Amino acid sequence: MAKIYYDQDADLSLLRDKTTAIIGYGIQGRGQALCLRDSGCRVVISELEGTPNFQQAKEDGFVPVPAQEAARAADLIQILTQDHVQAKVYQDGIKPHLSKGKAIMFSHGFNIRFRQIKPPKNIDVVMVAPKGPGALVRKMYTEGKGVPALLAVFQDYTGTARQLALAYAKAIGATRAGVIETTFAEETETDLFGEQAVLCGGVTELIKAGFDTLVEAGYQPEIAYFEVLHELKLITDLIQEYGISGMRRRVSNTACYGDLTRGPMIITQKTRKTMKKILKDIKSGKFAREWIKENELGRANFNSLLEQADKHPIEEVGKRLRQMMPWMYNKT
Numbered sequence: 001m002a003k004i005y006y007d008q009d010a011d012l013s014l015l016r017d018k019t020t021a022i023i024g025y026g027i028q029g030r031g032q033a034l035c036l037r038d039s040g041c042r043v044v045i046s047e048l049e050g051t052p053n054f055q056q057a058k059e060d061g062f063v064p065v066p067a068q069e070a071a072r073a074a075d076l077i078q079i080l081t082q083d084h085v086q087a088k089v090y091q092d093g094i095k096p097h098l099s100k101g102k103a104i105m106f107s108h109g110f111n112i113r114f115r116q117i118k119p120p121k122n123i124d125v126v127m128v129a130p131k132g133p134g135a136l137v138r139k140m141y142t143e144g145k146g147v148p149a150l151l152a153v154f155q156d157y158t159g160t161a162r163q164l165a166l167a168y169a170k171a172i173g174a175t176r177a178g179v180i181e182t183t184f185a186e187e188t189e190t191d192l193f194g195e196q197a198v199l200c201g202g203v204t205e206l207i208k209a210g211f212d213t214l215v216e217a218g219y220q221p222e223i224a225y226f227e228v229l230h231e232l233k234l235i236t237d238l239i240q241e242y243g244i245s246g247m248r249r250r251v252s253n254t255a256c257y258g259d260l261t262r263g264p265m266i267i268t269q270k271t272r273k274t275m276k277k278i279l280k281d282i283k284s285g286k287f288a289r290e291w292i293k294e295n296e297l298g299r300a301n302f303n304s305l306l307e308q309a310d311k312h313p314i315e316e317v318g319k320r321l322r323q324m325m326p327w328m329y330n331k332t
Contacts, residue, residue, distance in 0.1 A: 003181040005151065010170035014163055016040050021074035023067055023089060024081035025053040028107055031134025032078065032172050034060065035141045039171040046070035046093075067093030076164065078105040078128075084295045087116040098123050101158055105168065108191065109184035112154055114288040124161035125154040128169045128179075129187060137172055146176030154184045192282045197275045206266070207232065211314045221317045229318065 022033045025047040036043045047054040047064040057064040071077050071094040081089050090111070094104070103124035111117040112125065119125050130137045132147040140147050149169050153161045169179045195201065210228035215221050238247040248256045281287045294302050322328060
């Protein structure tokens with residue numbers, strides 16, 4: 001069973017005595033920074049001047065500074081830029097200011113797991129990874145609740161790395177919901193696998209395959225869109241709230257029977273074998289090397305694939321149909 005920490009396991013005073021730098025004021029950076037400040041912590045923000053995120057930080061009452069200045073001033077440095085730029089930000093702006101006993105933190109372990117960032121031995125290296133977007137982290141915090149998070153310790157130089165990470169988790173409200181202990185390797189590998197095989201890659205290919213099958217059989221594209229894409233949210237919402245078994249008992253018996261008997265025809269043993277190959281490529285570092293090289297070469301293949309995918313007929317159909325559903329955009 002996983003080790004799970006709650007409010008009573010964390011001492012927020014460990015963090016209030018320190019200065020925390022948030023490197024990158026994107027969705028996750030903003031959510032975490034505002035919660036930290038409201039928890040009584042000293043927070044300094046690093047963001048590129050002239051960007052929308054820089055302006056947002058100013059509007060939120062922060063005075064954003066370059067990464068070098070933030071890293072110099074901070075005891076704990078939370079790196080929340082996108083994965084593919086973290087190594088450069090670390091090398092240029094953070095590494096020169098990592099004096100003995102400081103700590104660096106991540107909310108995803110990619111750059112540590114695949115050694116794009118190689119921290120010195122005399123600092124703590126930890127992870128607190130909320131299992132939800134920054135806006136939700138902030139919303140739950142303001143409501144007195146929290147978003148569950150993962151916690152990992154890669155390097156414990158001071159002997160108090162775990163306690164510091166727990167204090168951070170408490171400051172953003174995560175210990176109200178529960179913080180599960182993991183490792184950088186487990187978080188990174190499962191996260192990449194989930195994205196590729198299920199949440200993004202698997203789901204989008206399944207949707208397009210279903211759409212293509214119906215349209216090629218002569219059904220209207222609009223009807224196909226509703227059946228294989230639009231209604232997906234209804235099912236995933238049920239799964240998220242009640243689990244798979246709970247979902248099956250909240251849809252029609254016809255849908256449930258079709259699920260139980262036809263689902264294994266779609267996800268076959270061959271599919272499962274492919275999933276194992278995808279996981280093997282992740283664990284071996286093959287995918288990471290491919291993605292790192294893609295960025296180093298200017299993302300030509302990435303951009304081409306993205307542009308090609310944007311031209312699928314489901315995108316045009318969906319664009320028209322979503323205009324019929326204004327309630328989808330009236331979210332507060």
